[in-house]
Amino acid sequence: MxxxxxxxxxxxxxxxxxxxxxxxxxxxxxxxxxxxxxxxxxxxxxxxxxxxxxxxxxxxxxxxxxxxxxxxxxxxxxxxxxxxxxxxxxxxxxxxxxxxxxxxxxxxxxxxxxxxxxxxxxxxxxxxxxxxRFAMPESAIGLFPDAGASVFLGRCQRPVALFLGLTGHIIxxxxxxxxxxxxxxxxxxxxxxxxxxxxxxxxxxxxxxxxxxRADPGAAPLQAQRATIDHIFGDHVFTGQGIAAMRDRAGDLARLKGNSLAEAIHTALSTRCPMSMHVFARLVEMGPGIADIPAALALDYHLAIRMTERPDFREGVRAVLIEKSNDAVWQPSRLEDVTDSMIDAVFDPAGLPDL
Incomplete structure (x- = not known):
């Protein structure tokens, strides 16, 4: 057919x-x-x-x-x-x-x-x-890693899940x-x-x-980068303004050690949609409480509706996919300006239909 x-x-x-x-x-x-x-x-x-x-x-x-x-x-x-x-x-x-x-x-x-x-x-x-070429790049356009990513990325160790979901890194x-x-x-x-x-x-x-x-995959490039990933995204920096702390830690490592991966991470965390990154970070925190893929998809449905109602989605698609200018102006524009109440509002299912 x-x-x-x-x-x-x-x-x-x-x-x-x-x-x-x-x-x-x-x-x-x-x-x-x-x-x-x-x-x-x-x-x-x-x-x-x-x-x-x-x-x-x-x-x-x-x-x-x-x-x-x-x-x-x-x-x-x-x-x-x-x-x-x-x-x-x-x-x-x-x-x-x-x-x-x-x-x-x-x-x-x-x-x-x-x-x-x-x-x-x-x-x-x-x-x-x-x-x-596998990636979850949605934070670049004002969305968030969805389609059950809170579960399947959540099966990775937490620093790796944050790295892949926040930066959109291709593996x-x-x-x-x-x-x-x-x-x-x-x-x-x-x-x-x-x-x-x-x-x-x-x-x-x-x-x-x-x-x-089946073929021998050879060495996994990410394995050689785990020390950098763990240093930047480890649990010890995931408190309060955690993503901003990760960004700054990546910047320090890039500047002091000339670490190219850290530089790429710093660029991603400095330019991607702050709301999108905070929404995914909340999902990672919730991870153990999201039972399975069906539960993740039901939550994703509510979050996707909320996120596409915001101006960031239209702005992100314009800047990245349509005009390819990469000059998105996010609301808010800084990681530090995203508050818990803003994230709570995105996660509030009141008035939304079920999947």
Whole structure:
């Protein structure tokens, strides 16, 4: 079955979901998300389908996330009812992947970011390659790492979760594997063959098929950077104006030691949306109290509505994605000016619909 930018087909006992919007790096529109959920509901009830493979139509991207350009247009027009519908479709598609009663294998080759990372993490099997580029970059555009990130990044050690969520740092397949964000790494030039093998195999043989393609990921670059990450994002600085303290610690390390990662962290914490970073920091604090992916998605839905009602989202998309001027003027503009009451208001679900 062919929908706009997403197709579904069956191959023996396997279903194939192909994200096919290459000009937008397979960004997930509300229509694509709704179609995905509907098809998974059909396959869940179909005894002829034993497992599902999800992939991008070409190797440059698995999925770059939600369709933020469409969201920006909706926000600019003040169509907040449509905004709620958009987020509901996206998060319900993630929920459908997570709750699907049969194995779902995501072949996360190339760009896998934001909502695309969420799809990967909601699958039973997340397969990466040497070209995977995984990130949660939402704080650059006035949103926050969503799609269940409070749970799946929360499985990383706290300094790493803060590092990835606050800075939007891009990691590769080896790092994903080391952090428990992927089940296996396969060479990029073997991904097409793996997809075909998974479509041809019996559902009981999924793991052995993946193992037959598995490659040694080599050293994980993040491992060599852990001392810097722990120094900047360790629990000992996560008090009060913690993110500002992290920024200053990164700046000191960059200046005194010439540490390039610290310099990049300092730049990110100095330029990304202060409200977005504080919202994610609150999510990290709440982490143990967020039971699972469904609970995280329900919370994300409320937070996404609140955050896109604020001017930061429209400003961030303008500056980063539309004009590419990188001159966003945030409200408030400084980390130090974000108060607990501001964050409390974003987390207040009063008057908001449930997912």
């Amino acid at each position: 062919q929908q706009d930018h997403i197709s579904f087909s069956t191959h023996g006992r396997a279903g194939l979901v192909l994200l096919d919007r290459p000009r937008a790096l397979n960004a997930l529109s509300a229509e694509m998300a709704a179609a995905l959920r509907d098809q998974l509901d059909l396959w869940a009830a179909d005894s002829a389908i034993g497992h599902v493979v999800m992939a991008g139509s070409e190797p440059r991207a698995f999925c770059a996330g939600g369709d933020v350009r469409d969201l920006h247009a909706i926000a600019e027009n003040g169509e907040f009812a449509r905004m709620k519908t958009h987020f509901k479709a996206e998060y319900r598609s993630h929920l459908a992947v997570y709750e699907f009663p049969k194995p779902i294998i995501s072949l996360a080759d190339g760009i896998t970011m934001g909502g695309g990372a969420g799809l990967m993490q909601c699958s039973t099997h997340a397969i990466v390659s040497d070209t995977t 590769g397949g080896a790092d994903c594997l080391m952090l428990g964000l992927a089940n296996a790494m396969v060479p990029a030039d073997s991904m097409t063959a793996l997809r075909q093998a998974l479509l041809d195999c019996d559902s009981a043989d999924i793991d052995s098929v993946i193992d037959s393609f």
